[in-house]
Amino acid sequence: MSHVIGLVCRECGTEYPHTIQNTCYECFGPLEVKYDWDLIQEKVSKEKIAKGANSIWRYADLLPVESEVRVDLGAGFNKLHKADRLGAEIGLKNLYLLDESVNPTYSFKDRVTSVAVTKAMEFGATAIGCASTGNLAAAVGAHAAKAGLPAYIFIPDSIEIGKIVQMLVYGSNVIAVSGNYDDANRLASEVADMHPDWAFVNINIRPYYTEGSKTIAFETTEQLNWETPDHVVIPMASGALLCAINRGFKELEKVGLVQESKVHISGAQPLNCSPIASAVINDTDVIPIKDYETVAHSLAIGNPADGYYAKEVINNSGGFAAAPTDEEVIDGIHLLARTEGIFTEPAGGTTIAGLKILAESGHIDSDERVVVYVTGNGLKAQDTLVNSVRHPTTIKPTLSEFEKLLKLQNSKKETLQKEIIMQKQRRNLKNGKSKIFVCFAEYNKNKRNQFGDWTNYNKRCIE
Amino acid sequence: MSHVIGLVCRECGTEYPHTIQNTCYECFGPLEVKYDWDLIQEKVSKEKIAKGANSIWRYADLLPVESEVRVDLGAGFNKLHKADRLGAEIGLKNLYLLDESVNPTYSFKDRVTSVAVTKAMEFGATAIGCASTGNLAAAVGAHAAKAGLPAYIFIPDSIEIGKIVQMLVYGSNVIAVSGNYDDANRLASEVADMHPDWAFVNINIRPYYTEGSKTIAFETTEQLNWETPDHVVIPMASGALLCAINRGFKELEKVGLVQESKVHISGAQPLNCSPIASAVINDTDVIPIKDYETVAHSLAIGNPADGYYAKEVINNSGGFAAAPTDEEVIDGIHLLARTEGIFTEPAGGTTIAGLKILAESGHIDSDERVVVYVTGNGLKAQDTLVNSVRHPTTIKPTLSEFEKLLKLQNSKKETLQKEIIMQKQRRNLKNGKSKIFVCFAEYNKNKRNQFGDWTNYNKRCIE
Structure with a gap:
């Protein structure tokens, strides 16, 4: 008996069988996975998890996968660092951080992709696809290679070759589309429609894909000896990650792995593209933005699909939002590196800068047990930092x-x-x-x- | 009571107390850590290790550290991948690989640096240093930051700024020396002499530092349910890594964690700079090389300090060596990426190409349980690969x-x-x-x- 019942529309509640599909035929709402929670509660236990894989797959009983075959490059179950030096600088006494830059392709996208590609194998998909400009493309390329399936990755043609070697080296079919990311994404959706046996991780199997993110909540809690933190700070682009992590904490309560989950959930977005953060800060609707330019490319989504839900999660949990400037983002990267020895990309800089703002403004209490999520690595963004580092002095070798x-x-x-x-x-x-x-x-x-x-x-x- | 007795000269056996020192005053031989093996055998157990940190520090009882304070960014305890797709391509039925590119600064150097900086803290060092051109510098920068100590990193001035952002971002003092790596290294040694309270990880506290590498043997064996593999393939620069991994396997036997360790140990070096591999293949002494040019920069040591010992380990263990061309190295990077979804630097390409040569020539038997070590990530070497990847085709978005x-x-x-x-x-x-x-x-x-x-x-x- 499977613990996955099927798919359900987040808007109108219409239920669908357990297949490759992501949109409700009734109301065009987004679909989510529907689980049999009673069955899961019977199966899952802390002891079983402790004996599991050294990756997100230790939480398989809570993921939308039925088969035992998994496309596992080792994403997840990353170390929760006690960040005392960073905490001291910004006035937090109990700060932790989860470093996602040590995933197989160096971002949290490995979690979602590992679930999506495993699910694609289960459905008998013959190819893997995505639209992306960076982190997701690398994750898809790597996991498709491990699965032995061809990958079709759609990117805007403006990305320089030197920056996309990683996605190419896995042998992926990378298709440069003359246009911007939206053009690439639209074409990828059309291709997904045309090839129903191709699994596009962030398009037609998105309901399963997004479930990968909630493992962040699981491993945070497991590493805190099965206690949920008081407060978490999460970067926001579409808002999906924040919603998934929130769901993760709630599910732990639902299946009895924690007594009570009362996590304040806060989000960070770069000021120049902050539709969700602005909506939270100013208590308005989420207003889409058309023109934006920020160093935090991987957070730059002007019309965030999960913006409404993310704002709701933040408000209901008693969290808040922060929108640092690009300058503060760069400072955030440096602050994290020089206090904790972790080198993150601008998205991570946004989160650290956001954490700092929230701590200094008192939205986070100095005694709270806080966890901040650093979702990608800095090696891919070295160009951005060349002007902000202290260049070495040259001396004679004496x-x-x-x-x-x-x-x-x-x-x-x-x-x-x-x-x-x-x-x-x-x-x-x-x-x-x-x-x-x-x-x-x-x-x-x-x-x-x-x-x-x-x-x-x-x-x-x-x- | 400590399990670390002191230091001992590898050449003449003279013993020294447990301090910052790396050369024998009697014969100028290199020093090694001397342990109390009886005490270790009493303390260590599989159960204790299983409950330990999710990093190299789960093996603390076998490392040269006494205090409970550790500079731990999470290096090590990386996933041992079953590499069936790569195995199938090169004719090995039981192939595993340990991916070191997911360490905190993306190479195996995090293991040695974590031990060295922890030891430096124990000795009350006031600064951390090294000479390096890349991976080690990043590891030192990160761990010094985490420890809250200043780092002095000596590099040749030929390295471009765009390539050293990572080491700079941790706030390290990077000193560019007009000259080559040898000049930088010599100056670093002089500075170490002048500042006895500064710990230079690969110079004056090298005996402790090299001990970090043997954790690779420990975690390989632990993840194979406490059985040592039949054969391992290791990249060689100075030969120190290979010697340390060999020592690791032997120590597991010594303390009773495994019954018997009979591991064939093979090494790989790029053909254009292969003093150790050539010595093994041609059964000659290790002859230093002066002029060399290879894409595998991090393996390019013309006069390898541990060359003699590495050759001995290989011969005594019944292993062999391989020296792939630069072209084969690049092919090795692609082969690994497209079969296993792991993106490695040219040093890793050398190891994979070496593995392929050894497998195809019958030096590795197709039935042996083989583990190959991929020691660093490919993001830092994107430039090298730009010409070898299939560039994307641009199409209109229809x-x-x-x-x-x-x-x-x-x-x-x-x-x-x-x-x-x-x-x-x-x-x-x-x-x-x-x-x-x-x-x-x-x-x-x-x-x-x-x-x-x-x-x-x-x-x-x-x-």
Whole structure:
């Protein structure tokens, strides 16, 4: 007997059998997987999970897969780091982070793709596909290769060859479409319609695919000795990841693996493309954005499919949102690297910058047990950072040259530190900033959203 | 009571206390860690390991560290993949691979650095250092950041800024030395002498550092249900990694975690810089090489410090060596990616190409349980591959354009497959290649090294 009953429309509740399909024929709403929760509760246990694979497949009883054959490159079950040094810098006493840059193709997309390609094999699909500009393409290429199926990856033709070697090396069929991502995505959808035996991970088998993300909630909780965290901070593009992680926490409660799940769920989006974050901060509807330009390419979705649901999850859970500037995003990358030794892409920088804003504004309490999700690695975004790193000094290979450099650096460092302390003191004296921060935080914790964009509010107070 | 007794000279056996030191004052030989094996045997157990950290630190009882404080970014305990698709292509029925590209900074150097920086903290070091051109620098930068210590990384000034963003982003002090790697390394050694409280991972605390590599043997065996493999294939630069992995297998036997360890140990080195591999293949001394140019930069050490020992390990274990050309190295990268979905750097390509040579020449038996170690990731070497990948075709975003492309690709594929089969048949008919391969393999298994470089021998036979 299977624990997967079929598919169900998120909008109108119409039920469908368990096949390759992603849209409701009645109302065009998105479909979700419907599980037999009683059966799952019988099957699942902490002991069974502990003995399972060293990957997302340790949670197989909670995933929409029936066969024992899995396309498993080892995605997931990544280490939950206690991030004391980062926590100290931003005033959080119990901060953890899950580093998704150590997945097989270096982003969280390996989780969703591993589930999708496994499901595709179960359905007897003859090819794997996707539309993507980066992380997803790599994940699809790798998992299709492991499965021995051809991959068809649709990309906008503006991406330079040097940047897409990874997706090409797996032997994928990469098709460059003259146009932007939307054109590539539309064509991929048409191809999916035309080839019903091809599984497009983010199109026609999307209901199964999105289930892969909730494993993040499972492994966070397992690594906290089966206690859910107090607060999590999640990057948002379409909002699907945030919704899936929320679902993951709820499901643990549903099947009795945790007593109670009361997780505050907060999201981060780059200011220049922040339809969901803005809607949360200003308490408006999610308003699609047409023109945007941000360094956080992998979060740049102007019309987020799950935006409405993501906002609801955030509000219902008592979380909040943050929308850092591109400059803050880059600072976030550096902050994470120099405190915790983790090198992330701009999406991760957005999340760390968002965490910092939420902590400093008091939306996250300093005592809360907080988990932040860093979803992709920085190697793919080295170009973005070339101008923000301290370029190396060249010296002759002699000891005296090095000692001279060292003295110079140390005296510079001392001057800089003194200057930073003085600047802070001046600023605090001038406008009572620290007082405002505390007041605002106190106030805001009780009456969120009252002031619209808190950053602007705060700026007004300080200026 | 500590399980670390002190240091001992590998050459003359002189013993030293447990401090920051790497060279014997008597004979200038390299020092190794001396353990109390009886004490370790009392402490260590499979059950204790199973409950340990999800990283190399699950084997802490076998590592040269005494304190409970560890600089742990999650290096190691990576998944051992059953590589059936790669195995099928090269004729091995029981092939596994350990993917080291999913370590925190994406190479096996995280293992050694995690041990070295932890040890440095134990010694109260005030800074971390290394000389490096890439993988090690990143590992050192990250672990020093996590430890909250400054890092001094010495690199040759020829490395372009775009390629060293990763090491810079952790906030390391990167010093470019006008000269080559040897100049950088020499200066780093002088700086280490001048600053005895700075721990240079591959210089003054090298004896502890190299111990990190043997965890590869431990986790291979643990994941094979505490049975050692029949054969392993390891990339060689200085030869230190190969020696450490061999030591790891022997230690498991010593402390009773396995009954008997009879692992054939083989090594791979790029042909253009293959002092150790050539010495094994031609049964000569290890002859240093001065001028070399290979795509496998991270394996390019002309005068390998552990070359003599590596050759001895290979010979004593009944392994062999392979030295693929740069072209075969690139093919190895593609072969691994398209069969197993793992994207490796040229060092990994060397190992896969070496594995292929050893399997096809019969130095590895098709029934042996073989483990191959892929030690670093491909993202850092995208430039090298740009010319070897199939560039994407650009089409207009319409279904008909795509279907036209698909038909064209399929007909090309069919023609190509027919051509490959015909070519193979022609070749086999012409020179009885398959016969020669089998004969040579049979012969060679009994009387290795007889023909010097088998590739050349084989070429002579075929041409």
